[in-house]
Amino acid sequence: MLGTSATVFGGIGLFLLGMILMTDGLKAVAGDALRGFLARFTGNRWSAVASGAGLTALVQSSSATTLATIGFVSAGLLSFNNAIGVIIGANLGTTSTGWIVALLGLKLSVSTLALPLIGIGALARLLGRDRLAQAGTALAGFGVIFVGIDVLQTGMADLSTHIDLSRYTVEGFSGRLMMVGVGVVMTVVMQSSSAAVATTLTALATGTVSFEQAAALVIGQNVGTTVTAALAAIGAQRLAQRTALVHVIFNLGTGTVALLLLPVFLATVDLMTETWIGDDAALSIAAFHTAFNLLGAAIFVPLIPRLARAAEWIVSEPKNSLERHLDPSLATVPALALDAGRRALDEIVIELVQALRARLSTGHGRSLVAIHEALEKVTRFIGQLPNVETQRLPDWSLLLQQLDDARRLARRMNDDVAMGNLLDSTLLAPQRAALRAVLDQYPAHSVSAALQGVHTRETILAQTAEGQRSVDESMRALSGQRLLEDMAESLSRLRHLQQPEHITNAQGQ
Numbered sequence: 461m462l463g464t465s466a467t468v469f470g471g472i473g474l475f476l477l478g479m480i481l482m483t484d485g486l487k488a489v490a491g492d493a494l495r496g497f498l499a500r501f502t503g504n505r506w507s508a509v510a511s512g513a514g515l516t517a518l519v520q521s522s523s524a525t526t527l528a529t530i531g532f533v534s535a536g537l538l539s540f541n542n543a544i545g546v547i548i549g550a551n552l553g554t555t556s557t558g559w560i561v562a563l564l565g566l567k568l569s570v571s572t573l574a575l576p577l578i579g580i581g582a583l584a585r586l587l588g589r590d591r592l593a594q595a596g597t598a599l600a601g602f603g604v605i606f607v608g609i610d611v612l613q614t615g616m617a618d619l620s621t622h623i624d625l626s627r628y629t630v631e632g633f634s635g636r637l638m639m640v641g642v643g644v645v646m647t648v649v650m651q652s653s654s655a656a657v658a659t660t661l662t663a664l665a666t667g668t669v670s671f672e673q674a675a676a677l678v679i680g681q682n683v684g685t686t687v688t689a690a691l692a693a694i695g696a697q698r699l700a701q702r703t704a705l706v707h708v709i710f711n712l713g714t715g716t717v718a719l720l721l722l723p724v725f726l727a728t729v730d731l732m733t734e735t736w737i738g739d740d741a742a743l744s745i746a747a748f749h750t751a752f753n754l755l756g757a758a759i760f761v762p763l764i765p766r767l768a769r770a771a772e773w774i775v776s777e778p779k780n781s782l783e784r785h786l787d788p789s790l791a792t793v794p795a796l797a798l799d800a801g802r803r804a805l806d807e808i809v810i811e812l813v814q815a816l817r818a819r820l821s822t823g824h825g826r827s828l829v830a831i832h833e834a835l836e837k838v839t840r841f842i843g844q845l846p847n848v849e850t851q852r853l854p855d856w857s858l859l860l861q862q863l864d865d866a867r868r869l870a871r872r873m874n875d876d877v878a879m880g881n882l883l884d885s886t887l888l889a890p891q892r893a894a895l896r897a898v899l900d901q902y903p904a905h906s907v908s909a910a911l912q913g914v915h916t917r918e919t920i921l922a923q924t925a926e927g928q929r930s931v932d933e934s935m936r937a938l939s940g941q942r943l944l945e946d947m948a949e950s951l952s953r954l955r956h957l958q959q960p961e962h963i964t965n966a967q968g969q
Contacts, residue, residue, distance in 0.1 A: 643680020
């Protein structure tokens, strides 16, 4: 019995390892294509659902699709309504794992397909570079998945001789509800609904569980993903929490409908499999898994606007939050993390400009504490990023430049002595007026160009030498002048880095 349990756990472990390798490899190979696909094919809620399903089936990771979705909403490139469509589609896409297991994993010989895939993938990983190496990782992971299923089949076949779960009936609502609970626990323990579904299909194929039990287990496993999502949302940014909330609502609602209509579903699936698939219980469960998720999508997609409003009401956005884009989970996808960092910095720069404009207009300004805290958060956020891909290095360089200039501008604005000299000196009145005027239209107008033709350092020194100004007055004016020049330089560079053509050129390098 102990050896059988070890074989089952080992098979599950191999399956999970294969999924991790394949998912990581595919995400790396996809690169910006993942983001580009979402940007292009999420124009309405139904295309968003299709995009989410397609991407998740491709990379075998609903978390990758969800992260990309969060990144796009955070960057303002995707509405939250359409993001909900992508999330619903991602839940549909996860059902593809069941089809892979039923169609290939339970039928193909390990020595015929899986081992050669692992060998070829490992060679590509060791000898290749960049995308070829990542493709090798994905290919090897794909092979390891089938090895895991083969080991799992062996373990389940032995387990069925010791424990016959099929004798525990699931007739009646309470019995089905109990099996749904078992499915939830399986997903939580394994931290993967794909692994839980694969285990269920393997158990069904070896006769360890009955068809009705497998159906109830799959419903529970579908619901179980919400526990992982809810735990991951604790302490996350508001957008990630809203995404997790929608995920929970959709999966709980879909699971409830599937449980209530289980007899109808089973009868319908039986009819479909007799007509198209034949006597294959694993394929029937895969079809059932897809069918009730399709029904859930049909129910919830028309309700997307209400779901969005509910999520935004339950998880409200704090006012003037400069850190809302910096979701720690995005750090695992550098391209999305760079977008999030740039978006946060853009908003911080806007806050800095508004604070400086207020200071020049009234002599008093808002506190910069929140801005300094946000800048430190951005610094820590981008410092956690893994190695950035070669093609993303220009974007990385731009982000670092923008961060450096924003930090420098914030520090100079916090210099109360120099700021007082700038605000109090009558010599600097033309500079203050020119800077205030250009800040009203920043970043449309150049700061440096606006300051040309007004008092310069040389003018102040000349007036002092001619005795028109006292040395003390001139020193204070020069201190304010240096502050103004430093701030103008930082604002000019930030304006340059924020220009769309500059960002486009960097991305094209």
